[in-house]
Amino acid sequence: MTDALGWRRKFGVIAPSTNTIVEPDFYRLSVPGVTAHFSRIHIRDQNMADDAGMDRLLAQIRAEIGAACERVLTCEPDYMVMGMSAETFWGGVEGNKEFVQQIHDITGLEVATGAEACRRALELFGARRVGVVTPYQPVGDENVVRFFGELGFAVAAIEGLRCPTAVSIAHVGEDELRRALLKVDSDDIDALIQCGTNLSMVRLADEAERWLGKPVIAINAATWWMALRDNGITDRIEGAGTLLREH
Template identity: 85%
Template sequence: MTDALGWRRKFGVLAPSTNTIVEPDFYRMGVPGVTAHFGRIHIHDQDMSDDAGMGRLLDQIRAEMDATCARVMTCEPDYMVMGMSAETFWGGVEGNQRFVKQIKDATGLEVATGAQACQRALELYGARRIGVVTPYQPIGDANVVRFFGELGFEVGAIMGLRCPTAVSIAHVTDNELRDALREVDGDDIDALVQCGTNLSMVRLADEAERWLGKPVLAINAATWWMALRDNGIQDQLEGAGGLLRDH
């Protein structure tokens, strides 16, 4: 039998319990016949005010991942989507591959990650030198730089906003993000990338592409784009950036 609403695809999404942005973002970018079903990863200590705090946060993610996968699999999804980006950059390319294998082993399904989605998008645009905005502490930024560097991209500038808690990431304003984009941009920058699925950036990235004249990849838009295209869904969307509109 075909699902009444998810008649094209049902996506299982893994997201931290503290994240208030990725779920409404994915719903806003919804297309007919595709539904997203969230498994919440329990975060009991959301302090990420320093490098050690970020490490503890990721330890919780890893400890909860298999159980979260098991819960979301009960709705019988067709494909998995990672609604958190830090873990997908951690440990560089090899770390991303380990994470993808963990999800495949736990669910038997393919998975879209923010890191891979950004890689595909940057290759599509032919970008080599990039500017990056994150909500992370320095250790998180270092892992982002490592991931892109191992793939041959050059991070020309990176700004970590050093959000003190996981929930506070969602409190970053458009003005703060606009200033951050300008800070990491330059004539020698081919594209801008925003990491952190709890940063509200999809709408602003769409606007920024017009006034900066270059690709601006919001992590939630890029991840959703990868999930749709991996499943043969070519619907084009307005208001979520050129990636979903034109590719």
């Protein structure tokens, strides 16, 4: 029997329990016949005020992600989407491959990750030099730079906002994000990327593309774009950037 609402695809989505942005973002980007079904990773210690705190946060995600996947499988999704991004950059290209394989081994499904979605977007746009904005501590930024560098992209500038807790990432407003984008942009930058699924950037990225004159890739928009296109869904979505509107 076909699902009454998710008659084209049902996406299982994994997100940290502290994340308040990615779920409404994905719902706002919904298209007819595609539904998103969230399973939460329990974050007991959300302090990420330094590198050690961020490492502890990632350790919690690794310990809980299997159970979160198993819970969402009970709704019989067709495809998996990662509503978190730091873990998908960790360990560079090989780390991302291992992460994707882990999710596939648990669920038997293909999976969209923020890291892979950004790679595809940069290749689509022909971008080589990028500026990056993250909510992370230095250890997180190092892994982002490593991932893109191993793929042959040059991270010419990166601005880590050093958010002190996992929840506080969602408190970053558009003024601060706009300043961060301008800080990492320059004439020799081909595209800008925003990492961190709990940063609210989708609407601002769409706006920023017009006044910067280059691609601005919000990770939630890119991940949703990858999920849709991997499943043969070509609907165009307005207000979320060039990727979803034109590709």
